[in-house]
Amino acid sequence: MRVWVPxxxxxxxxxxxAVAEALGREFxxxxxxxxxxxxxxxxxxxxxxxxRHGYGPVGPEDAASVAQAIxxxxxxxxxxxPVEELPWMKAQTRLTFARVGVIDPLxxxxxxxxxxxxxxxxxxxxxxxxxVAEVVESGLRGRGGxxxxxxxxxKTVAAAAAAAERKYIVCNADEGDSGSFADRMxxxxxxxxxxxxxxxxxxxxxxxxxxxxxRSEYPDxxxxxxxxxxxxxxxxxxGQSVLGSAHAYDMEVRVxxxxxxxxxxxxxxxxxxxxxxxxxxxxxxxxxxxFLGRPTVVNNVxxxxxxxxxxxxxxxxxxxxxxxxxxxxxxxxxxxxxxxGGLFEAAFGMSLRQIVEEIxxxxxxxxxxxxxxxxxxxxxxxxxxNFDVPFGYEELATKEGxxxxxxxxxxxxxxxxxxxxxxxxxxxxxxxxGKCTPCRIGSVRGVETIDRIAQGDETGxxxxxxxxxxxxxxxxxxxxxxxxxxxxxxxTHFPDDFRGRSEPRKEAAE
Amino acid sequence: MTFPATDADFLSRLDEIIAAxxxxxxxxxxxxxxxxxxxxxxxxxxxxxxxAALGLTRAEVYGVVSFYHDFHDRPQARHVLRLCRAEAxxxxxxxxxxxxxxxxxxxxWHETTPDGRVTLEPVFCLGLCACAPSAQMGGRLLGxxxxxKVQKLVAEAGMGAGA
Numbered sequence: 001m002r003v004w005v006p007x008x009x010x011x012x013x014x015x016x017x018a019v020a021e022a023l024g025r026e027f028x029x030x031x032x033x034x035x036x037x038x039x040x041x042x043x044x045x046x047x048x049x050x051x052r053h054g055y056g057p058v059g060p061e062d063a064a065s066v067a068q069a070i071x072x073x074x075x076x077x078x079x080x081x082p083v084e085e086l087p088w089m090k091a092q093t094r095l096t097f098a099r100v101g102v103i104d105p106l107x108x109x110x111x112x113x114x115x116x117x118x119x120x121x122x123x124x125x126x127x128x129x130x131x132v133a134e135v136v137e138s139g140l141r142g143r144g145g146x147x148x149x150x151x152x153x154x155k156t157v158a159a160a161a162a163a164a165e166r167k168y169i170v171c172n173a174d175e176g177d178s179g180s181f182a183d184r185m186x187x188x189x190x191x192x193x194x195x196x197x198x199x200x201x202x203x204x205x206x207x208x209x210x211x212x213x214x215r216s217e218y219p220d221x222x223x224x225x226x227x228x229x230x231x232x233x234x235x236x237x238x239g240q241s242v243l244g245s246a247h248a249y250d251m252e253v254r255v256x257x258x259x260x261x262x263x264x265x266x267x268x269x270x271x272x273x274x275x276x277x278x279x280x281x282x283x284x285x286x287x288x289x290x291f292l293g294r295p296t297v298v299n300n301v302x303x304x305x306x307x308x309x310x311x312x313x314x315x316x317x318x319x320x321x322x323x324x325x326x327x328x329x330x331x332x333x334x335x336x337x338x339x340x341g342g343l344f345e346a347a348f349g350m351s352l353r354q355i356v357e358e359i360x361x362x363x364x365x366x367x368x369x370x371x372x373x374x375x376x377x378x379x380x381x382x383x384x385x386n387f388d389v390p391f392g393y394e395e396l397a398t399k400e401g402x403x404x405x406x407x408x409x410x411x412x413x414x415x416x417x418x419x420x421x422x423x424x425x426x427x428x429x430x431x432x433x434g435k436c437t438p439c440r441i442g443s444v445r446g447v448e449t450i451d452r453i454a455q456g457d458e459t460g461x462x463x464x465x466x467x468x469x470x471x472x473x474x475x476x477x478x479x480x481x482x483x484x485x486x487x488x489x490x491x492t493h494f495p496d497d498f499r500g501r502s503e504p505r506k507e508a509a510e
Numbered sequence: 511m512t513f514p515a516t517d518a519d520f521l522s523r524l525d526e527i528i529a530a531x532x533x534x535x536x537x538x539x540x541x542x543x544x545x546x547x548x549x550x551x552x553x554x555x556x557x558x559x560x561x562a563a564l565g566l567t568r569a570e571v572y573g574v575v576s577f578y579h580d581f582h583d584r585p586q587a588r589h590v591l592r593l594c595r596a597e598a599x600x601x602x603x604x605x606x607x608x609x610x611x612x613x614x615x616x617x618x619w620h621e622t623t624p625d626g627r628v629t630l631e632p633v634f635c636l637g638l639c640a641c642a643p644s645a646q647m648g649g650r651l652l653g654x655x656x657x658x659k660v661q662k663l664v665a666e667a668g669m670g671a672g673a
Contacts, residue, residue, distance in 0.1 A: 009638060176635055178594075180635075217637070336601035
């Protein structure tokens with residue numbers, strides 16, 4: 001009997017390795033990615049009559065009784081029924097994550113059996129310009145946070161310089177934002193789709209070499225990506241002749257070294273070159289002068305992993321989903337103090353309230369939701385009374401919000417917004433690359449000023465506001481430029497957390 | 511542990527590592543990662559050798575070593591316990607957990623236990639944000655961490671199985 005136990009880092013952190021070992025004594029265990037229902041991890045699946053039934057969360061202490069239930073087909077308190085029928089799964093539109101949690105991540109055979117390589121095959125038959133046109137038509141925008149149209153970026157690189165010059169595809173897998181784990185989940189659960197997406201990008205712009213820059217905090221993703229690249233070479237997906245075509249494309253993994261700022265594309269490129277990860281001034285843009293000064297596509301994991309679907313089904317089909325200028329699907333990551341945390345892929349346009357309250361099921365603590373930070377440590381805190389905002393790039397901007405990498409961190413009413421604002425400044429100070437003054441010095445002054453406010457000195461509030469303005473407009477990159485967003489959103493929406501701090505703090509009612 | 515510049519074993523292993531990466535585009539980070547995997551830190555004695563091999567100045571190599579949180583210029587404890595301090599973990603009580611762990615181990619951030627066994631480091635996100643708070647030690651990960659789970663992790667690491 002075939003049994004699946006996820007190898008995803010979140011499942012491992014909840015005991016999946018011990019569960020897999022215990023079940024492996026009796027069954028053929030496949031280690032899959034996660035379905036994204038992290039509150040049900042470790043989620044054990046077993047195939048019965050071609051349908052996969054789930055049990056979860058199966059802790060190591062439950063392994064023996066679950067094994068018994070699998071063997072006998074009997075009832076079990078952790079039985080979930082058919083996994084695909086669970087409301088969380090049914091409500092999704094899984095395009096990019098279609099295979100994550102379903103297949104063995106390192107099986108090229110299973111990958112193809114579930115639609116893998118269709119996009120690459122079609123791309124090979126089309127050639128450069130039509131591929132770029134297809135991606136432009138899809139409306140796909142950078143999923144790393146900047147939201148720049150992917151097709152336009154590719155067009156610039158495709159048109160850049162003579163064919164003799166080396167061009168590159170660089171995948172930004174330096175997913176440092178708290179509340180975000182889509183890149184990790186994808187690389188651990190379906191690494192081949194990223195390889196396919198990068199190969200398509202290579203053919204589209206005429207690049208023969210790619211790099212995936214993965215943060216060192218993700219050892220599992222690094223290991224799986226490297227193994228998948230090996231499999232892809234064996235299968236002829238990578239190499240001198242991609243799937244037997246005239247196109248050459250190969251790639252390798254590069255490991256970061258614990259610098260958040262390297263998620264910014266120009267400092268990532270410096271890091272890849274072996275330099276300090278300091279930000280470069282733009283222009284020149286990386287599309288024209290990127291890695292080693294050569295034309296380079298720098299795209300996020302999810303952007304590149306969305307491309308195979310777009311090529312297989314057409315850009316127009318992708319663009320049918322979503323709202324306004326936010327086309328297609330977005331893997332929403334629901335995190336923090338939330339009952340049902342995990343990854344939920346859906347078309348743009350759900351309201352934040354639906355995501356947090358309905359999909360996420362409210363807080364894990366059972367207390368009222370106070371705010372959600374959307375888009376990572378540089379994203380705004382959106383107060384619960386603004387949760388009707390639709391999930392889209394421009395729509396969130398109307399609430400001074402940032403979609404970022406689509407991570408949502410939920411906080412209950414015990415959250416101290418002054419402390420969170422201080423953390424944003426502290427984080428910026430720790431991670432600043434030091435190149436520009438507003439970020440390097442401003443973040444340190446920000447911590448000091450918030451400490452003054454915390455002591456009850458409210459004259460610090462206008463100074464903090466002024467400082468945030470300077471950082472916002474004067475910083476070279478998004479680190480210093482966006483750190484003011486969490487700070488100012490906390491201050492604007494929750495002024496009570498910043499005033500009267502010399503008084504004993506009123507604790508939220510138990 | 512010292513690495514005299516004349517130590518033939520040290521220099522030959524270092525040369526091997528450098529040679530393994532020298533043909534790559536942007537070889538410095540892969541070289542430093544391998545050196546750190548070999549010796550637990552990037553020995554100062556290695557830096558002029560790398561600089562000469564890659565046509566860089568010593569200052570440039572030192573600049574890179576000192577820029578990244580991962581690279582250390584002195585030996586670390588055998589086990590590094592990393593507790594996540596980022597927002598998602600904070601929303602689930604990471605600050606209180608860190609206070610408890612620091613008290614239990616008797617050390618602050620970046621410090622090593624008196625027996626030299628465990629160093630405590632903050633980490634900003636392990637990507638385990640839907641099962642916060644999280645911790646990591648070597649290849650082991652913890653979700654929904656609490657003091658008891660962290661102490662168990664530390665105790666098991668002490669039983670000599672290695673990181």
